[in-house]
Amino acid sequence: MSTLLNISKIDMVFPTPKGDxxxxxxxxxxxxxxxxxxxxxxxxxxxxxxxxxVAGLYQAxxxxxxxxxxxxxxxxxxxxxxxxxxxxxxxxxxxxNVELAVIEVFKNKMSRAEMKDWINHNLKLVHMEHAAxxxxxxxxxxxxxxxxxxxxxxxxxxxxxxDEPFGALDALTRAHMQDSLMEIQDELNNTVIMxxxxxxxxxxxSDRIVMMTNGPAATIGEILHVDLPxxxxxxxxxxxxxxxxxxxxxxxxxxxxxxxVEPMPKKKAIENTSTTExx
Amino acid sequence: MSTLTTxxxxxxxxxxxxLRFSSMHNQAKPILLxxxxxAIFLFLWTLASSSxxxxxxxxxxxxxxxxxxxxxxxxxxQERDKAAAFYQRQEERNAKRVAQDPSYEPKIRAYTGKETFxxxxxxxxxxxxxxxxxxxxxxxxxxxxxxxSKDLNAAINPIIQIFKPVSPxxxxxxxxxxxxxxxxxxxPFFAKSFVNSLITVTLCCIWPMVINTSVGVASxxxxxxxxSQVLRLPKSKHIQKIVxxxxxxxxxxxxxxxxxxxxxxxxxxxxxAQNPGLGKFxxxxxxxxxxxxxxxxxxxxxxxGFIGFMLDRMMQKIQYVASWDxxxxxx
Numbered sequence: 001m002s003t004l005l006n007i008s009k010i011d012m013v014f015p016t017p018k019g020d021x022x023x024x025x026x027x028x029x030x031x032x033x034x035x036x037x038x039x040x041x042x043x044x045x046x047x048x049x050x051x052x053x054v055a056g057l058y059q060a061x062x063x064x065x066x067x068x069x070x071x072x073x074x075x076x077x078x079x080x081x082x083x084x085x086x087x088x089x090x091x092x093x094x095x096x097n098v099e100l101a102v103i104e105v106f107k108n109k110m111s112r113a114e115m116k117d118w119i120n121h122n123l124k125l126v127h128m129e130h131a132a133x134x135x136x137x138x139x140x141x142x143x144x145x146x147x148x149x150x151x152x153x154x155x156x157x158x159x160x161x162x163d164e165p166f167g168a169l170d171a172l173t174r175a176h177m178q179d180s181l182m183e184i185q186d187e188l189n190n191t192v193i194m195x196x197x198x199x200x201x202x203x204x205x206s207d208r209i210v211m212m213t214n215g216p217a218a219t220i221g222e223i224l225h226v227d228l229p230x231x232x233x234x235x236x237x238x239x240x241x242x243x244x245x246x247x248x249x250x251x252x253x254x255x256x257x258x259x260x261v262e263p264m265p266k267k268k269a270i271e272n273t274s275t276t277e278x279x
Numbered sequence: 280m281s282t283l284t285t286x287x288x289x290x291x292x293x294x295x296x297x298l299r300f301s302s303m304h305n306q307a308k309p310i311l312l313x314x315x316x317x318a319i320f321l322f323l324w325t326l327a328s329s330s331x332x333x334x335x336x337x338x339x340x341x342x343x344x345x346x347x348x349x350x351x352x353x354x355x356x357q358e359r360d361k362a363a364a365f366y367q368r369q370e371e372r373n374a375k376r377v378a379q380d381p382s383y384e385p386k387i388r389a390y391t392g393k394e395t396f397x398x399x400x401x402x403x404x405x406x407x408x409x410x411x412x413x414x415x416x417x418x419x420x421x422x423x424x425x426x427x428s429k430d431l432n433a434a435i436n437p438i439i440q441i442f443k444p445v446s447p448x449x450x451x452x453x454x455x456x457x458x459x460x461x462x463x464x465x466x467p468f469f470a471k472s473f474v475n476s477l478i479t480v481t482l483c484c485i486w487p488m489v490i491n492t493s494v495g496v497a498s499x500x501x502x503x504x505x506x507s508q509v510l511r512l513p514k515s516k517h518i519q520k521i522v523x524x525x526x527x528x529x530x531x532x533x534x535x536x537x538x539x540x541x542x543x544x545x546x547x548x549x550x551x552a553q554n555p556g557l558g559k560f561x562x563x564x565x566x567x568x569x570x571x572x573x574x575x576x577x578x579x580x581x582x583x584g585f586i587g588f589m590l591d592r593m594m595q596k597i598q599y600v601a602s603w604d605x606x607x608x609x610x
Contacts, residue, residue: 057505075508087502091524091603100520104510135603155510 004068004191005031005054005159011062012049023049025217026063029210031159034189038202040250041212041221042260047195050212051161054193055081067158077105080157084164086144088136094147095132098122098154105155122154123147125184142173146180153184162194166201175234178204186231199250203243204232211253214260222253339574347571347578355395362390396560396575400582403556406473407545407590410480411538418485419530422492423522432493439489447483447544451552454478472554479548484537491536495529496522528607531598538594542587557583 012024023046031037039047052058054065056075065072067079075081080101088097098119106115123129126146131139136147145165152160165181166174178201185192185205196202202209209224226246228237237243321341331338339347373385394402425432458474469477499522507521549558561579564572599608 055505055509057508074511075505076511077509079509081505081509083502083505085502087500087506089503089506089521089524091527101510104512104516 002032003030004033004035005193006066006069007031007050007054007063008066009063010050010053010060010065012046012053012058013061022217023215024053024060025219027219028063029220029223031191031193033191036185036192036205036207037194038206038209039193039195039212040197040199040202040209040254041218042214042254042258043197045212045215046218047212048163051081051163051193051195054159055079055161077101077155078158080152080155080160082145082148082152082160082162082165084167086136086141086148088144088147088151090136093133093135094128094139094150095119095123097136097147098151101151102154119154122150125153125187126150126180140173142169142177145169145177149181149184153188153190158191160190160192162192164195164197167197174198174201179234181205182230182232199247199254200234202250203228203246204234204237209246209250211250211258214258221258224249333573335568335573336570339577343574344578344581347574350571351396351575351578355397358392358395361392365390365392394555396579399555399557399560400586402473403545403549403558404586406476406554406556407480407538407541410477410545411484411534411541413477414481414484414488414537414541415534417481418488418533419492422489422530422533423496423518423526425489426493426496426499426526427518427522432497439486443486443490447479448547448551450482451475451479451548454482455552470555472552475552476545476548476554476556480541480545483544484541487537487540488530488533491529491533492526495526495532498529499525524603527602528604531594531602531607535591535594535598538590539587542583542590546583 007027007029009026009028010024011022011026014021014023027046027050029037039050041047049058053060054072056065056072056079059073072079088094089100092100099115102110102115102119106118110118120129120132123132126149128143128146128150131143131147136144139147145168149162149165152162166177169177182205184190194205203226206226209226210220211222211224212218213221224246228240228243228246325340325342328338328340328343369388373387376383377385421435425435455475458471458478462471462474503521503525507517512520545556546558546561548554549556550562551558553559553562557579561576564575564579595608599605602608
């Protein structure tokens with residue numbers, strides 16, 4: 001299979017009052033159609049920056065992103081994003097949230113009735129058809145994230161970008177959501193880039209785990225191929241030797257090779273400056 | 280052993296009683312406490328009024344105000360009867376003349392009796408709502424434009440900051456002169472005094488609405504903005520589907536703030552400019568200087584307060600219906 005998405009040697013430099021800050025340096029990754037890629041690394045290493053560059057919300061300072069050999073310059077529905085905080089519009093019902101996306105993406109391609117079927121189909125895919133007419137405030141965090149996924153899937157993206165989609169959920173809900181995502185992935189075989197800092201999640205879901213070094217000037221440290229057969233079952237895998245060796249290689253990378261050493265007072269000082277900036 | 284059992288029973292009964300008492304207490308609270316507050320206020324008011332003597336007699340007591348409420352309402356009804364009688368006489372007279380001379384075109388004259396307290400209330404309410412709606416029609420689009428564009432904000436912000444602290448009453452002489460110079464018509468649809476009051480209200484409503492709308496638009500959740508970008512919503516749809524709903528809570532904050540201030544300012548403007556309304560009623564009574572004047576003014580004060588409260592309640596109800604953020608639609 002040929003490359004669908006080419007993240008070609010991107011650098012990302014943010015101008016700050018204290019001079020330029022290089023967040024990413026020479027990040028280079030080629031993704032094939034139907035691949036599930038996890039980006040893992042310590043917080044602040046620039047995982048989200050990579051995702052935002054692919055989404056088109058940021059422009060890389062050097063290098064660029066090619067989707068089907070066309071350069072990405074702006075955000076678009078062919079690179080749908082599932083945001084960390086679900087980012088549903090609270091004044092719309094779940095159905096309307098998905099509808100907003102469907103109308104915009106398929107306005108000249110689908111009739112009203114087809115759109116309705118398509119929205120309901122996607123809500124069904126994430127098992128949320130029962131809450132279609134509820135507002136986001138009336139459903140749980142996991143349900144909101146399901147709607148967020150349904151909205152992204154309804155755009156029929158070429159690449160699905162997920163920014164720590166289950167990061168804000170409790171462990172049980174998260175496991176549930178991971179199973180749902182695998183189920184959906186079996187059916188649709190989407191190309192996915194998912195940011196996570198959960199090692200088990202990365203091994204369970206991915207075809208490749210991209211491990212990032214610590215910033216500043218973060219880049220790809222190692223790439224781990226996960227060749228576990230699908231469908232994967234978390235309970236069976238818990239005893240699987242290969243699963244456990246993969247898991248320990250990720251842990252090794254994160255906690256030995258890229259151990260985050262941050263003296264406490266320094267961290268506090270950084271926090272202080274950031275709060276004053278916000279205020 | 281037996282003493283221990285009784286003790287245990289005693290304690291359980293005691294806790295039950297305590298619980299029952301506290302639940303009763305909680306149910307009564309929302310009605311009882313305000314009633315106690317009002318009763319104490321009325322008592323202190325009565326006490327104070329009997330010991331304050333002015334050149335127009337004693338300071339009005341709650342009883343005097345109650346009498347005036349009745350009087351003012353009766354006067355209003357009498358005035359209405361007089362007006363009805365006037366129109367009936369006029370009609371009869373015209374009918375007679377037309378019967379005598381079919382080519383006669385009947386003249387219809389409006390009744391020119393004194394405006395009653397109720398008329399003044401209606402005038403003030405119409406004025407404040409018209410000025411408020413005009414301000415909203417100008418301020419909300421302007422606020423959205425400023426909130427969306429940093430450049431526009433930088434350009435307009437100094438003007439807003441300078442005019443915001445100006446009391447609209449300072450504008451009043453200028454408004455009066457400009458209106459009488461510009462608004463010239465043989466048969467004006469609106470009275471000049473109405474236009475003056477309306478512009479004064481608009482001037483005071485506009486700034487809080489512009490500022491709150493622009494802040495609401497500028498501080499829109501970044502995630503929602505990203506959603507709009509990923510969907511490539513066109514600008515008009517972005518404003519309609521994302522920006523406007525997101526800013527609704529702040530827009531309502533601005534509207535409620537400005538309506539409260541507008542009501543206060545309008546009364547003062549009516550007093551100052553002798554424009555019809557509650558302010559004129561207060562000023563006329565003061566100039567009148569009869570033994571009943573103070574109690575009539577006190578009645579007006581309470582009615583003004585009550586209407587101000589009802590206006591805010593009305594806005595709150597509208598906000599509750601219109602806004603997705605129900606938590607912000609509270610007092």
